Amino acid sequence: MSDFFNQVYEVAKLIPAGRVTSYGAIAKYLGSPGAARMVGWAMNACSSHHEFVPAHRVVNRNGLLTGKNHFDNTNAMQELLEAEGLQLNGDQILDFEEKLWDPTKELK
DNA sequence: AAGCTGACTATGG
């Protein structure tokens, strides 16, 4: 498996509970701004990773749960987020900017 | 082996 995927997983696992980040933010942190799709792809392949990856804490730049379709149950993602203290309006994360955890700012 | 695909994003009409 490529290092890119591993790095995506590594960053994803660093996201604190109750916080979220965007695909683009991770891609940028990994040095490939614009490769947000690869981050999403990495999430899709996270089942091949040996450890748990909190893919539900990664959403698109609008705070929309675009990847919920890829969970076993389409409610699983929002339920997990709500269980972590996030407020959701359907697929939309409320106060997204407050909850946003940007690796390029928080880590570095 | 070559092309298609995708859980994104930014930009232009």
Next chain:
DNA sequence: GCCATAGCCAGCT
């Protein structure tokens, strides 16, 4: 403000 287009790059068929 919504639709179309173009970069992005690794895995899958």
